[in-house]
Amino acid sequence: MASLQATSFLHSSAYSLPRLSRKQTITSILDIPKIRASNIPLHDLPNGGLAEELEMARSYASLKTTMLDEKYTKKYENYEPDSMVMEKLYAILEAVADRVEMHKNIGDQRDNWNSLLLTSINAITLAGATMSGIASTITAGAAPVGTLKICSTLMFIAATGMLCIMNKIQPSQLAEEQRNAARLFKQLEKKIETTIAIGEPTDRDVNEAMQKVLALDKAYPLPLLGVMLEKFPSNVEPAVWWPQQQRSGQATNADFNGWNPKLEKEMRSIVEVIRRKDKEEYLRLGGKALKLNKMLAISGPLLTALAAIGSSFVGSPMLGGSWAAILGVVAGSLASVVNTLEHGGQVGMLFEMYRSNAGFFKLMEKSIESSSMERRENGEVFEMKVALQLGRSLSELRNLASSSSNRGGEVDEFASKLF
Template sequence: MATLKAWSLILNSSLSSSSSKQRGNNVKAAAINIPNRVASISLPGLRNGGFLENMELQNCTEKQLSPVRINRNESSGPDPVVMAKLYAILEAVSDRVEMHKNIGDQRNDWNSLLLTSINSITLAAATMTGIAAISGGAPAAALKLSSTFMYVAATGMLSIVNKIQPSQLAEEQRNAVRLFKQIENQIRTIISIGNPTVVDVKEMMDKVLALDKAYPLPLLGVMLDKFPANVEPAVWWPEQRRKQNKGNNGYNGWNGKLEEEMREIINVIRTKDKEDYLRLGKKALNLNKFLAITGPVLTGLAAVCSALVGSPSHGDWAVVLGVAGGALASVVNALEHGGQVGMVFEMYRSNAGFFKMMEESIEWNLREEDLERRENGEVFEMKVGLQLGRSLSELRNLAAEAAVKGEAIDEFASKLF
């Protein structure tokens, strides 16, 4: 239509500037030529829907739609691949919770059943030894042989049980269940807050693998040493890594007063709490070693003596040691496994590990010079107070007292255990 109007204007101007005769000739020429020109110029445009207009419309449309596509990607929520990985880790952690719980119950049953069985065998063998001493003939020989076999069996069973320490194994699994539940809750928190990143996936993976290594499920090959040469805190967390810059404009809840407070808390944890649990753990380990050796020695001695009952060369000593050895072995076994000395050692070791983890966490935040990479100071202070069973005012009072008294402070950092 625009082309037709333009040609009409040209035609009118040409007609007005000509003479009447020439005007008539031009009109005839125009009447003949205009349809061809219009047809050759305007009709393709009409058939194609306006090529230039289509190009301009397409360019405008692309310019208008391109920001919308970018905004849609930015506001579409977290990366689905990251979410899928987090949910996969969450499923694995939930499965590990159930596995450790079931195996912990099983190993706790081992401790109870083996304790009862070994003590029953040992006391029965001691009784047979005493009866054999006052009997004669074939019955005495049968009783002696039976008691010897039972003492040998008790010695072998005690050696195996004292090596694996079922009560300590059960405590390891209980700790693993609690710590895996912590990881499970952390993953759920990350998902609920929204926008998790690849860094979160890496951190959760490291925590799971470190915990797997700290509390293994199998016994053969990877079982933790139940009688280590030195008592060390349990370690179930990965190495601390630098966190992302959170963009808090230089302020992250930290100040000089809070840093000094955390340094004093570290000193109290290191010199009082962690040191005390390592000392108690060493005592429990030494007691467990003594009991673990004494039990099999007594049953082995009783087995030899029960075989010598009635021998003229040994007289009454064989009977006394055969009966008394079995009785003492039952007492030692009941004290070691009934009292769960191995579990007590593991509890002290894990408590020392808890304080070591707190110590490393505080030190890492204090060493990080970029305040925006630290954990928020106010939140971190509250976490430390909760972990130690103290309110914020009690935590600050402890730090003030530690600053005055130093290592001579009598109070422990933790009020929980």
Template sequence: MSQMTIRATIYRPKFRNGSLSLDLHKLTTNGLVEELQLSDNRNKTTTQFEQLPPSPMDSDPMTIAKLYAIMEAVADRVEMHKNIGEQRNNWNSLLLTSINSITLTASVMSGIAAMEAGGAPLGVSSALLYLAATGMLLVVNKMQPSQLTEEQRNATRLFKQLYEEIHTTLTIGNPTSDDVKEEMEKVLALDKAYPLPLLGVMLEKFPKTVEPAVWWAPLQDRHAKWRGGKVNKNGWDEKLEEEMREIAKVMNRKDEDDYLRLGNKALKLNKALAISSPILTALAAFGSAFVGHGSWAVILGVVAGALSTVVNTIEHGGQVGMVFEMYRGNAGFFRLMEESIESNLKEREAERRENGELFEMKVALQLGRSLSELRDLAASSPIKGEANHEFASKLF
């Protein structure tokens, strides 16, 4: 029996740059057909690989360019709000320290003037310092630097969230002109909700009624970006719809209402403190100006000034304005979730909704619950017509 020997030589392919590494980013963004040239030392072969859709380049290139332009603008706003937030936080610390130092100095000067004969000039100097502190307090209490800082923190977080949302849209692929319009509306809504300038457009720091913060565009015309298959009506069924309705009711009845109640208390406290501190320094200035004309002047000049320092420390050192804005923002978070649920349920065609399974998971994550805990919460809400004392959110 003769033996036959088969010899074969395998040549390792080389890429253009001589490296075996493959740029996955380019592979996923260069269209449906990628042309990859493989060459060895003796000949060159051109092979075509068909890429599975979807790819960002499947859409109109102008649409993709617009989304990238929006991403750049959003990234710039993130930096602006972050930097201005740090600046306004520094304002709060600096003004708090300065006003307290001026007030305490004036209080000490008023006491010394009362103990020394002929201390009228010292009393007048103390009165002038109190008047300066009163003017500064009127401006600071109107601006509420701690609340401004919280606004910028919220804006920074929300713009980062929007940036990632646009990035996800581009990564998944097939963006449309509706996506561009929607993202533009979201940017403008955030700009309106958290303005950067102070003069003319600054948010009202002492509103008559406490309302949830609103930083989103209207949701009633929103269409689903990630559509599921036609099986089980895009992930929706009657049980899931009822579950979402109950979750929305719990958030409205418990979480949103509770934060609005706490926000109203914080607002009332902040108003009382903002009015009290300049009144106390004004009274202290009046008393210091009349040091030597009776014990009442000394009491006003010293005690009122010291009390003003305490009130100012509680208001701005305790950042009561920031607490109010935090409660208002939390109420807005639940209002947004309620509107998101309602906008999906109002859409009669299940295929035009966001995928039900995905939406349920997002709601559970936003509330800090597992899917089973979310379903248990919805099931326990209407039992025997009794009020459910459990809050929807476990995060805050």
């Protein structure tokens, strides 16, 4: 604006003064006294317009970026992870990777046990029933009758013993335990790798990783003798594969870390739905699977034992030859059907799956309660994790929490949409 005023002044002077020569005019213009900007107070300067404002904004943004860079550099340029902590974490990481491979291989092996034992026992049982039926068609006192009776009886006795062992260890359930263990150890492996890559590992991270490894070892043991999990417990309880969480106490009100009263209320409502719907449903289904498995586990050996008794009396006048043959053939055939339903249908695996799902929801309860109390993890990030674990979007999760709050925890839908 100052330049415009000077220009207008020159033009007005040119028109008001007498006409001069071109040389004189140029000399007059060049003889205008120079004004030093440093001598003018800043508050007396007129507004420089949009160009000067943009220049000031760019200067401010550049200064702010420089300050942030200096702050970030000052925070991290001198950070050097503790070599002992890193060495411990790498040692735990190697052990976890080894356990992943061990549980995977042993799970495949125990799955093969289930299919091979099922095929072998059914073949033995049906062969014994066939021999018992053939023996009943031969005239009493003939030479082959005694041989067929002995062979049939021995086969049924062998099938009874093998079924007792198989029903005791439940290979399909063992295989499911190892699959769960391999998956959970894989999760722990990824978490340790992330801590090493982008975190600032401390002794606390080492202790937590160590406790989680030991808790998983206890929850899913590899040996069968002495430490094998009870396959027919009196009560169905959720599987527990995490260490006992020690709360550090309520966070201070100044340290919200993305949490607010609305989010805390939402998380409490989600916990209520999980406890009343999802966890209770899987415990109920687990109880039904356990009862069915118990019934089949008792029925199989009982039927093969009855078949062995019937086949041993084929052709004998004590029980009547025809009734003994019927008992041997029918009981042996039913034993094969029961064995196929139990182990071919993998009822033990079904029970373990329900028990693990209930444990998953119990872990979610503990995690939500602990996170809302301590606020160690950012509230918005934690909300997103809960939504992903339940197979829901953030809007669906909030709608579920709202419905639960309005109905006092009684909702028709389950919290999880995954399983």
